[in-house]
Structures are given as structure tokens and as C-alpha cells.
Amino acid sequence: MQDDPARAWDDALRAAALFAADPHGLGGIVLRAGAGPVRDLWLDALRQHFTGPIRRMPPGIADDRLIGGLDLPATLQAGQPVVQRGLLAEADGGVVVVPMAERLERGHVARLAAALDTGLLALERDGLAARLPARFGLVLLDEGQEEETVPEALADRLAFRIDLSGVGLRQAERRNAPAAQSRADAQHPPPAGKGPGAADPVTTLCALSDALGIVSLRAPLLALRVAGRIATTEGRDAPEEADLIEAARLVLAPRATRLPPAPTEEQEAQETPPEPPQDGGQSEEDSREPADAPRTPDDVVLEAVRAALPQDLLARLLAGGPPLRASAAGRMGAAAASPLTGRPAGNRPGDPRRGRLDLIATLRAAAPWQRLRKREGEARRIVVTSGDFRLRRLKRRSETTTIFCVDASGSAALERLAEAKGAVELLLAESYVRRDRIALVAFRGTGAEVVLPPTRSLVRAKRVLAGLPGGGGTPLAAGLDAAATLALGVRRSGGSPVIVLLTDGRANVARSGLGGRALAGEEALAAGRLLRAQGLPTLVIDTGARPDGARRLAEAAQARYCPLPHADAGSVSAAIRAVTL
Structure with missing residues (x-):
């Protein structure tokens, strides 16, 4: 690495x-x-x-500065676009x-x-x-x-x-040092005897891409262009093996999503030269021939590129999950249309009494028609009709509110609450940069309550979580109802809510407070279907010792299901980031 x-x-x-x-x-x-x-x-x-x-x-x-548009002063001067x-x-x-x-x-x-x-x-x-x-x-x-x-x-x-x-x-x-001198440090020296045309560059780069787990076809094509550029700078007509090695190191190695396979015992045996006979029946020159037999070009390039792989690739693979995952920028929520506030996002035709007039866009819409609209001998002025009016389109980024809905019941309540506390603290530490908020709903006994309203205050969260009790029955439906009510309030205020449910899915208390697993289970599934109907994004973390208890609930809510029977604060936080990013 x-x-x-x-x-x-x-x-x-x-x-x-x-x-x-x-x-x-x-x-x-x-x-x-x-x-x-x-x-x-x-x-x-x-x-x-x-x-x-x-x-x-x-x-x-803005788009008009990025891709261009109508030059308003020149259009008005010339009378044409x-x-x-x-x-x-x-x-x-x-x-x-x-x-x-x-x-x-x-x-x-x-x-x-x-x-x-x-x-x-x-x-x-x-x-x-x-x-x-x-x-x-x-x-x-x-x-x-x-x-x-x-x-x-x-x-x-x-x-x-x-x-x-x-x-x-x-x-x-x-x-x-000059780039030409750094090339000697940036690659392994090519084996002796390798010249132009020793291997098919396309086959070699495609095989190497497959060995590194690169699925994009652009990667080997770009590597081939880089190899050709290297050969051109060195005064060669076609890329040699050394050019392919350098191109693969610079282009393919940073894209790797898996470690290349190690050589098998059979391949190692084929590469190991046999010992020379002891009877002297073979000349010394013939006995050295297998040792000097060159390896295949693909093996040479793969061995050189293996040393240039990202140093954290192995750690990501061992940690599990998709390596080199591409994620969206930030977690500030979706961009929502706003009639009066926000960042400009273009314009649209409309009535200026029902929005903010975009004066420049309005003049651009009217400018191409001035020669037709003006009467002969009329004073120099701009004629604007109702169809020329353009209103500003504004968007403002809504903040994400992660609502933890925690099962605080039963003998495992202390462990589950400890995991929730750690995850909340980890996510709150990042909320200052990403403008997120955290809320906590706990359900136990016969009902549920919002123990931590949406906040960014880490001190307040620690103080509330420290005194959170546990034990009693599992009113799962009541917990989902409380989380849904809080999420809908966040949405009405312009935010983007995400519900994170930590439970084993074994409800035993109905909304009325009466015990009974059958009725409590049906009400929990109905609450999950209500989450789906309301379009609330939900993550169900199954914390049961035998995962699968909450799978039916996740299917009813069309939520992402994540079984974590031995979860800790770090794994819970990682699972939540994977959903909310």
C-alpha cells in the first residue's frame, strides 16, 4: 500500500x-x-x-454566467438577439x-x-x-x-x-524535482528485454481493472490515453510496459474497490524455476534458462500497481460495507422551493403580484421583440408585455432532523439506551458543521414521550439522556405515533425529518395501555404503514438478540432494515450516516 x-x-x-x-x-x-x-x-x-x-x-x-445567455445591452443596442x-x-x-x-x-x-x-x-x-x-x-x-x-x-x-x-x-x-525525474521514483523499473508491443495495452488494462474491482469502462480507456501521452512525451509511437505501469498506478490504483487476488499455489509453482540436475548432463547455460523466463506482462503490471493502492483500502474492506462509497455532499436536507427567501435557482413566467420580480430576466425576455413592438417615430423606450414577466425561483436548504425512537423497555433497556446515548453524542458533534438537529423519543411502560426536542445542544442532550429511565412493557405503536407526530411538525416547519427506530420489534402493550402481543403487534404494523403513507424516511435498527423480529415492521413502513444484535454507538452512528447522507 x-x-x-x-x-x-x-x-x-x-x-x-x-x-x-x-x-x-x-x-x-x-x-x-x-x-x-x-x-x-x-x-x-x-x-x-x-x-x-x-x-x-x-x-x-448562476446559469447565465456559467453557460451564457442573452447580452442585454448589446441586444437592446442592435435590436436583435x-x-x-x-x-x-x-x-x-x-x-x-x-x-x-x-x-x-x-x-x-x-x-x-x-x-x-x-x-x-x-x-x-x-x-x-x-x-x-x-x-x-x-x-x-x-x-x-x-x-x-x-x-x-x-x-x-x-x-x-x-x-x-x-x-x-x-x-x-x-x-x-521536475516531473520527468520523479518518474523514476513513481514506478518500478521495467524488466529487461521488454520493448514496444510486448503486450496488448487494452487487454492488460482491462484485466487489471477487473482485478481491482473497477466496473467503469471509462477507467481503462483513460488509463490507455495516459499511457499514450506518456509514450508521446518520451518520443515513442506506442506505449511500452513501463508506460502501462505508470498509467495504471496514476489512473487505476486510486479507483480500486478491492485488493487484487494473490497468486495461487499453482501459479507460484509455475513461476518457481526447477533445480538443475545433479548429473551435469545439462549445460550451465541451459540450467539457468527457466530462472530467466519472464513473467506475463499482466502479472508485472499488477505487481507494480499493488504497491500504489490507497493505504486505507484494506482497512475499509475489513470494516465491512461498500468500499470507496460515494456519498452526497452534506446532510443539510433537500432543497425546497421558497417563494420569498433562499438562493436564486433560475426564474419562471408569472404574475409579479405573486412572487419576486426578476427584473433582468424580464428585460431579457422582452429585448428580442423591441423592433416589432415599437412604432415608427416612437421615443426610445423598452416595451414590456405581461408575457415577459419573470419571477425569481428561490430554494433554501432545509436542515435534517434525526429523530431517535428508542425502545426503553425490558431487561435490555440499559444496553439499548447506552447505544442511543453514544450515537446521539457522536452525531451531535457533527451537527455544528452540517447544521443538523437531533431529537429523542423513548417508549416504555404504557406510553411514549419526547424526552429531547429537536436540538443542536450537546450539553442539553447529555443532561437529558443521563436521567432517562428504563424498564416496563413495549408500547411500540405509541412510540411510532409520537415519532411520526414530531416528524410531521419538523416537516411543516420546513425541515427534513429522518426517523431512526431502535427496537427488537416485539410489542406487548397496545395504544390503550392494555397488554397483549397480538393486538400490540397489529397496532405496531398499522403505525408502520402510516409512516409509509406519510412518506417519512425511516431506519429500523433491530437490536434483538435474534435479529428478524423487526423485519415485518420495516417492510410495513418501507423502511431500511439494519440488524445489529451487538450494536455499539459507533456502529449505530455509521448505519444512520449511511441512510441520511
């Missing part, structure tokens, strides 16, 4: 040099690094290699740097991906229809936390993925 910061920095410089030679052909680079001098040094190295335009895409950029180029068209032949790429909006992701695929920008707005050249490369600056990643739809189209989070400033300043 690669764990040398100096090697990571050398690979980053090498990737910058290769990318600068063909930005659009190689797609771009995903650079995971926080804002600081190390990232600035790498960006300076990219500028030294690339002489074309480098444009920075501001966070929250005049196209104004956007940032992507201005970056034709250059590079676009995207800060905070892990928080890109879906519309911007789609436009960037389409431009990367076609090299053209489709401009269809404000009465315009144009195709503008937009051949550029992307540098996505990933500044998110561990579970925040850039959109996979973009990352899959970019050749390189660089992680400089473990590189210090002194290491970056010392490793200042």
Missing part, C-alpha cells in the same frame, strides 16, 4: 504535467486537499506546465478549477459532464439556440470531510485522483 507522502507529491506533480499536455482528452483531476499552501503549490505547478487559460468557477454561480458567452465557453482550450466540488449542484454537474463528453456547450435559453465550443479540462477541488466526495458522474470522467491530505508543506517544498 502506498503511504509515502513524498511519493504522493511526486505522483501529483506527474499527473499535473500529463494533464497539462491534454486537458480535454484526459478529462481532469480530482484533488482532495484542504485550502492551504500545499494545494497552492500544486496549483502553481499546474500553471507552470499549462500556458492556456485557467478559469475559476465561483461556488453558487446577441449571445453572451458564459464561463465554460470562455474556458475553451483551457482548464476550469472548481472549488468545493463536493457541493456542486446537480444541474451544474450535468452541464459539466455533457461538455466533457461532447466538447460543445448547448445554449438554449432566453430565446437563443446555439452550440458553442467548450473543450476544457476540470480540476475538482475536494475540500469535504471523509464521507463527502465529489459527484461520481464527474469523477468517473476524469483521469486522475490525487490525495494530498497527508502531505506537509516541508515535504512539498523539498520534493521540487
Whole structure:
């Protein structure tokens, strides 16, 4: 596994040099690094290699600035539509740097991906229809936390993925060698006797992608382009084995989702040369021939790439769950339409008495028709009709409220409550950054109560949880009703609720407070179906010693089911993050 910061920095410089030679052909680079001098040094190295335009895409950029639109002053002056180029068209032949790429909006992701695929920008707005050249490369600056990643739809189209989070400033300043010199440190020396055409590059890279668990077909294609670029810089017509090794290390290794299979005993036996005969019947030169027999090109490339795999890949595999999982940016809830407050999200035709008028968009809609609307000899003015009015579309991000609904009954109540306490504290520690809130509903005895209203206060949560009692029956239906009522209140206030139910699913107290497993079980299933009808996202964590007791309830609520008979605070918190991200 690669764990040398100096090697990571050398690979980053090498990737910058290769990318600068063909930005659009190689797609771009995903650079995971926080804002600081190390990232600035790498960006300076990219500028030294690339002489074309480098444009920075501001966070929250509007569509008319990103893809272009109607040039309002020029249109009014000329009396006919005049196209104004956007940032992507201005970056034709250059590079676009995207800060905070892990928080890109879906519309911007789609436009960037389409431009990367076609090299053209489709401009269809404000009465315009144009195709503008937009051949550029992307540098996505990933500044998110561990579970925040850039959109996979973009990352899959970019050749390189660089992680400089473990590189210090002194290491970056010392490793200042030219990219050509760093190549010797960035790969294993090729075996003697290997020349051009020794192996089919396509077959080798596809086999290596399969061994590393890479399902995308773009990965080997990008690796092949990188290998061809390396060969071109070295003055060769076709990539050699050393070029394939370096391309696979830079492109395929960061995408690996599993460890490559180890050689079998039969393969090792075939690679082990037989001992020379003792009778001297064979010449010394013939006896050395099996030892010098070369391995297959695929084995050589795979062995060289194995050392460049991400250092935390094995740990993720041992921890279980999908490795290198791509997640959405943040947990701030869904973007909800808002008539008066929020961030601009375009415009729409409408009555200005029922929304906020977008003056510039209104003038753009009216500008192309001025020559037809003005009468001869009329004073110079702009004629606006009711069909030209445009209203602002505003969206505001709603915060997520995680509602813990905890079974506080029975002999295992203390263990379950301890798990809930730990999970609440872990999630609250992250809520300051992600603007989340936490609530807690406990059910025991004959009813349920909201012991912790939605809050971000870790001190308050600890104080309430410390005094939470346990024991008694299991009024599961009452607990679900209380959680649903709280969730609907959060939704009405503009938030995004998520219900997390920790129970073994064995209800024995009905809503009326009477005992009886049959009636209590039917009421619990009915409460679960009500959650489904109300569209409340729910996670059911089965904490029973024999998991499966809560599966029927999860099916009734169409909730995600997670059996954790030996759960702790960390596993509960990880399961909740997997659902709410």
C-alpha cells in the first residue's frame, strides 16, 4: 500500500504535467486537499506546465454566467438577439478549477459532464439556440470531510485522483524535482528485454481493472490515453510496459474497490524455476534458462500497481460495507422551493403580484421583440408585455432532523439506551458543521414521550439522556405515533425529518395501555404503514438478540432494515450516516 507522502507529491506533480499536455482528452483531476499552501503549490505547478487559460468557477454561480445567455445591452443596442458567452465557453482550450466540488449542484454537474463528453456547450435559453465550443479540462477541488466526495458522474470522467491530505508543506517544498525525474521514483523499473508491443495495452488494462474491482469502462480507456501521452512525451509511437505501469498506478490504483487476488499455489509453482540436475548432463547455460523466463506482462503490471493502492483500502474492506462509497455532499436536507427567501435557482413566467420580480430576466425576455413592438417615430423606450414577466425561483436548504425512537423497555433497556446515548453524542458533534438537529423519543411502560426536542445542544442532550429511565412493557405503536407526530411538525416547519427506530420489534402493550402481543403487534404494523403513507424516511435498527423480529415492521413502513444484535454507538452512528447522507 502506498503511504509515502513524498511519493504522493511526486505522483501529483506527474499527473499535473500529463494533464497539462491534454486537458480535454484526459478529462481532469480530482484533488482532495484542504485550502492551504500545499494545494497552492500544486496549483502553481499546474500553471507552470499549462500556458492556456485557467478559469475559476465561483461556488453558487448562476446559469447565465456559467453557460451564457442573452447580452442585454448589446441586444437592446442592435435590436436583435446577441449571445453572451458564459464561463465554460470562455474556458475553451483551457482548464476550469472548481472549488468545493463536493457541493456542486446537480444541474451544474450535468452541464459539466455533457461538455466533457461532447466538447460543445448547448445554449438554449432566453430565446437563443446555439452550440458553442467548450473543450476544457476540470480540476475538482475536494475540500469535504471523509464521507463527502465529489459527484461520481464527474469523477468517473476524469483521469486522475490525487490525495494530498497527508502531505506537509516541508515535504512539498523539498520534493521540487521536475516531473520527468520523479518518474523514476513513481514506478518500478521495467524488466529487461521488454520493448514496444510486448503486450496488448487494452487487454492488460482491462484485466487489471477487473482485478481491482473497477466496473467503469471509462477507467481503462483513460488509463490507455495516459499511457499514450506518456509514450508521446518520451518520443515513442506506442506505449511500452513501463508506460502501462505508470498509467495504471496514476489512473487505476486510486479507483480500486478491492485488493487484487494473490497468486495461487499453482501459479507460484509455475513461476518457481526447477533445480538443475545433479548429473551435469545439462549445460550451465541451459540450467539457468527457466530462472530467466519472464513473467506475463499482466502479472508485472499488477505487481507494480499493488504497491500504489490507497493505504486505507484494506482497512475499509475489513470494516465491512461498500468500499470507496460515494456519498452526497452534506446532510443539510433537500432543497425546497421558497417563494420569498433562499438562493436564486433560475426564474419562471408569472404574475409579479405573486412572487419576486426578476427584473433582468424580464428585460431579457422582452429585448428580442423591441423592433416589432415599437412604432415608427416612437421615443426610445423598452416595451414590456405581461408575457415577459419573470419571477425569481428561490430554494433554501432545509436542515435534517434525526429523530431517535428508542425502545426503553425490558431487561435490555440499559444496553439499548447506552447505544442511543453514544450515537446521539457522536452525531451531535457533527451537527455544528452540517447544521443538523437531533431529537429523542423513548417508549416504555404504557406510553411514549419526547424526552429531547429537536436540538443542536450537546450539553442539553447529555443532561437529558443521563436521567432517562428504563424498564416496563413495549408500547411500540405509541412510540411510532409520537415519532411520526414530531416528524410531521419538523416537516411543516420546513425541515427534513429522518426517523431512526431502535427496537427488537416485539410489542406487548397496545395504544390503550392494555397488554397483549397480538393486538400490540397489529397496532405496531398499522403505525408502520402510516409512516409509509406519510412518506417519512425511516431506519429500523433491530437490536434483538435474534435479529428478524423487526423485519415485518420495516417492510410495513418501507423502511431500511439494519440488524445489529451487538450494536455499539459507533456502529449505530455509521448505519444512520449511511441512510441520511
